[in-house]
Amino acid sequence: MKDDYIINEAVILAELKNLNILMPVKYYDCIASTNDKAKENFNETNEHCLTVAGRQSNGKGRNGRSFASNFGGAYFTMTFALNSDNYESQMFGSILTAGIAVYRVLRSYGIETLLKWPNDVLYGNKKLCGILSEVVYDGTTPDYMLVGIGINVNTSKFDGYEDVAISMKQIKDKDFSVAEIIAKVTRKFFECITDTQFDCINEFKEHSCTIGRTVLVKQLHNEYYAVAKDINSKGFLIVQTPDGLEHTVNYGDVTVKEVLN
Numbered sequence: 065m066k067d068d069y070i071i072n073e074a075v076i077l078a079e080l081k082n083l084n085i086l087m088p089v090k091y092y093d094c095i096a097s098t099n100d101k102a103k104e105n106f107n108e109t110n111e112h113c114l115t116v117a118g119r120q121s122n123g124k125g126r127n128g129r130s131f132a133s134n135f136g137g138a139y140f141t142m143t144f145a146l147n148s149d150n151y152e153s154q155m156f157g158s159i160l161t162a163g164i165a166v167y168r169v170l171r172s173y174g175i176e177t178l179l180k181w182p183n184d185v186l187y188g189n190k191k192l193c194g195i196l197s198e199v200v201y202d203g204t205t206p207d208y209m210l211v212g213i214g215i216n217v218n219t220s221k222f223d224g225y226e227d228v229a230i231s232m233k234q235i236k237d238k239d240f241s242v243a244e245i246i247a248k249v250t251r252k253f254f255e256c257i258t259d260t261q262f263d264c265i266n267e268f269k270e271h272s273c274t275i276g277r278t279v280l281v282k283q284l285h286n287e288y289y290a291v292a293k294d295i296n297s298k299g300f301l302i303v304q305t306p307d308g309l310e311h312t313v314n315y316g317d318v319t320v321k322e323v324l325n
């Protein structure tokens with residue numbers, strides 16, 4: 065097997081160490097979902113760690129969708145405690161920051177991507193990376209956060225999503241080290257969220273392909289077209305409907321489907 069494809073706990077720990085990060089890692093060749101496993105890991109150990117899989121048999125996407133997770137991709141979940149004083153801004157900030165971390169790392173490999181609100185990373189019109197953030201509550205209080213990232217690194221099989229997905233290997237016609245990419249994104253994510261000067265909203269807007277586009281906002285019992293105008297200080301999307309009214313779109317209950325225009 066080529067070195068780029070070798071992935072296990074020791075290889076990931078070594079890549080993290082190269083970047084001066086020490087953090088527990090749990091690696092699995094195949095599990096249903098790293099987000100679900102990360103919750104189990106935290107429940108068992110009460111310790112935040114990086115949960116990584118070689119492939120996932122039931123990779124979860126946003127809004128109940130699945131995420132094709134064949135061998136060759138990077139599938140990992142970071143967990144971290146939410147600070148009860150400012151958990152709201154931490155929650156929303158970390159969702160956008162995850163996309164920015166991936167954006168910056170892919171750029172360092174010469175791949176220029178676009179961020180689709182709230183947290184898809186696109187190459188052209190195709191998905192190169194999906195991110196699923198979840199908040200875990202202790203009773204009614206937000207306790208910790210999971211940020212699950214799936215990057216199509218060396219994959220070419222997307223289980224029926226071939227028309228809408230793309231991998232780094234398909235873009236650059238070469239293999240990349242999955243373990244190195246996981247370590248770099250993890251490092252970049254924690255570097256950004258701990259940097260008090262980091263301006264996640266403006267950086268997200270700068271690389272976003274959503275602002276200025278017509279979007280379809282899909283809520284549970286309602287759907288409408290609107291133009292994406294801005295992202296507010298909480299990270300929510302501000303859209304304007306044809307009647308001129310502005311609406312604030314939250315992440316949780318909405319699917320924003322972009323319409324080409």
Ligand code: BTN
Pocket residue numbers: 096097098099100120122123124125126127129131133138139140141184193194195196212213214215
């Ligand atoms: C989406 O595109 O809707 C989000 C996809 C998120 C996929 C990642 S892969 C690692 C983590 N574990 C999961 O089950 N999902 C996320």
